[in-house]
Amino acid sequence: MKPVVAIVGRPNVGKSTIFNRVVGERVAIVEDLPGVTRDRLYSKGEWLNQEFYVIDTGGIEIGDEPLLVQMRHQAEIAIEEAHVIIFMVNGREGVTAADQEVANLLFRSKKPVVLAVNKVDNPEMRDSLYDFYALGMGEPYGISGSHGLGIGDLLDAVIAHFPSDQEEEIREDTIQMALIGRPNVGKSSLVNALLGEERVIVSQIPGTTRDAIDTSFTRDGQDYVVIDTAGMRKRGKVYEATEKYSVLRSLKAIERANVVLIVLNGEEGIIEQDKKIAGYAHEAGRAIVIVVNKWDAVEKDEKTMQEFEKDIRTEFQFLSYAPICFLSAKTKQRVHLLLPQVQKVAENHHLRVQTHILNDMIMDAVAMNPTPTDKGKRLKINYVTQVAVGPPTFIFFVNDPALLHFSYRRFLENRLRATFTFEGTPIHIIARKKN
Numbered sequence: 515m516k517p518v519v520a521i522v523g524r525p526n527v528g529k530s531t532i533f534n535r536v537v538g539e540r541v542a543i544v545e546d547l548p549g550v551t552r553d554r555l556y557s558k559g560e561w562l563n564q565e566f567y568v569i570d571t572g573g574i575e576i577g578d579e580p581l582l583v584q585m586r587h588q589a590e591i592a593i594e595e596a597h598v599i600i601f602m603v604n605g606r607e608g609v610t611a612a613d614q615e616v617a618n619l620l621f622r623s624k625k626p627v628v629l630a631v632n633k634v635d636n637p638e639m640r641d642s643l644y645d646f647y648a649l650g651m652g653e654p655y656g657i658s659g660s661h662g663l664g665i666g667d668l669l670d671a672v673i674a675h676f677p678s679d680q681e682e683e684i685r686e687d688t689i690q691m692a693l694i695g696r697p698n699v700g701k702s703s704l705v706n707a708l709l710g711e712e713r714v715i716v717s718q719i720p721g722t723t724r725d726a727i728d729t730s731f732t733r734d735g736q737d738y739v740v741i742d743t744a745g746m747r748k749r750g751k752v753y754e755a756t757e758k759y760s761v762l763r764s765l766k767a768i769e770r771a772n773v774v775l776i777v778l779n780g781e782e783g784i785i786e787q788d789k790k791i792a793g794y795a796h797e798a799g800r801a802i803v804i805v806v807n808k809w810d811a812v813e814k815d816e817k818t819m820q821e822f823e824k825d826i827r828t829e830f831q832f833l834s835y836a837p838i839c840f841l842s843a844k845t846k847q848r849v850h851l852l853l854p855q856v857q858k859v860a861e862n863h864h865l866r867v868q869t870h871i872l873n874d875m876i877m878d879a880v881a882m883n884p885t886p887t888d889k890g891k892r893l894k895i896n897y898v899t900q901v902a903v904g905p906p907t908f909i910f911f912v913n914d915p916a917l918l919h920f921s922y923r924r925f926l927e928n929r930l931r932a933t934f935t936f937e938g939t940p941i942h943i944i945a946r947k948k949n
């Protein structure tokens with residue numbers, strides 16, 4: 515799991531401006547995917563080759579609570595979720611009562627905090643920095659989000675606090691699966707149904723229980739770990755029930771999984787929040803199975819399943835590769851089909867294709883559907899090689915990467931899928947200029 519950095523501060527101090535500076539380009543790319551919706555709440559950033567996640571807690575609003583209450587919840591979320599907290603204040607306004615309140619909370623948490631004083635747009639303004647020592651958060655870093663000043667120094671200070679050992683071991687031979695979905699779709703029930711089926715050792719893995727309840731079991735010689743996002747809520751915190759916070763929780767589980775089960779409620783159909791969660795799973799490159807739960811409670815005729823499947827395919831266009839399981843955690847109907855499906859997509863996620871077979875296949879594809887041209891220049895594919903698994907990642911060495919447009923990329927992906935068994939896994943295609 516990559517380190518998590520949370521930005522906390524009053525409205526209008528410049529949190530989203532900084533968030534966009536740190537993660538900006540990435541978010542823009544992701545939003546280009548058809549059918550993916552998401553918030554600018556949580557994204558990857560990188561500094562000095564260190565990757566991390568950034569949360570803008572300002573994006574998490576809890577009901578119509580007054581400012582101070584909102585701020586307190588946001589600070590609590592940061593304390594709960596982050597390894598390092600950027601506490602942002604406004605250099606043009608001085609220390610306010612709300613700043614002081616947040617400082618007190620952060621101070622008690624013992625999490626590392628870096629104090630960012632924003633809107634310090636020119637050197638003369640740096641004198642105002644001294645006032646902020648009063649917050650007791652150590653050295654104030656003067657920055658300007660809109661002018662892009664001081665951000666490097668700020669990030670240097672942030673990454674200096676990263677825990678040194680971030681490698682949580684994911685054993686290759688264990689399938690780590692996360693059940694994600696909005697509250698009440700039946701995630702806990704499904705975990706229980708899965709584990710109840712096992713007559714084998716079920717054990718809670720210690721150490722990880724702060725974020726999720728991990729349970730390991732073995733079935734047909736395959737080791738599994740279930741990361742149960744549902745088990746970790748219900749702790750009575752006000753913000754636990756908010757939509758964005760539950761999305762955030764799902765993200766952390768996705769990060770640690772290699773197979774993600776996107777659980778939908780068959781009774782209620784698909785809503786926006788389902789799409790957000792699914793979008794993150796896709797973007798993370800995990801193997802995916804879509805589970806439609808509560809199928810027992812749906813009034814059905816012979817077309818109902820087909821129609822629901824059609825809805826899924828329309829709403830989750832970016833997940834066309836994911837198999838769908840209709841089941842009932844309550845009656846256990848078809849639950850026994852789930853693990854074999856999970857095992858299959860996990861295998862596909864790690865599938866390796868031999869280079870000569872791959873290249874033969876691509877040449878056939880090109881013969882069938884010639885490469886596109888742009889302004890008289892034709893795309894030429896010289897050579898293809900698979901560089902990674904989990905998800906399978908292919909580098910296409912071409913004469914000009916810009917010529918590999920979306921539609922031809924889609925065509926190549928479809929040919930790969932038609933030839934090899936990539937069901938349930940995303941495929942990454944990278945175009946490189948051949949030197």
Ligand code: GDP
Binds near residue numbers: 524572632634657658
């Ligand atoms: P948030 O509510 O904390 O996320 O704040 P925003 O990022 O939305 O910024 C609030 C306002 O402050 C916007 O009008 C920004 O353009 C402005 N702003 C952000 N950073 C700076 C800065 O470094 N200097 C100045 N002068 N304005 C800034």
Ligand code: GDP
Binds near residue numbers: 809845
């Ligand atoms: P979670 O919040 O996603 O973990 O959902 P829970 O497992 O707590 O289930 C929420 C509610 O849905 C509970 O009242 C369950 O009894 C009910 N439920 C879960 N699975 C099924 C199912 O397959 N069929 C029906 N009819 N109800 C279910």
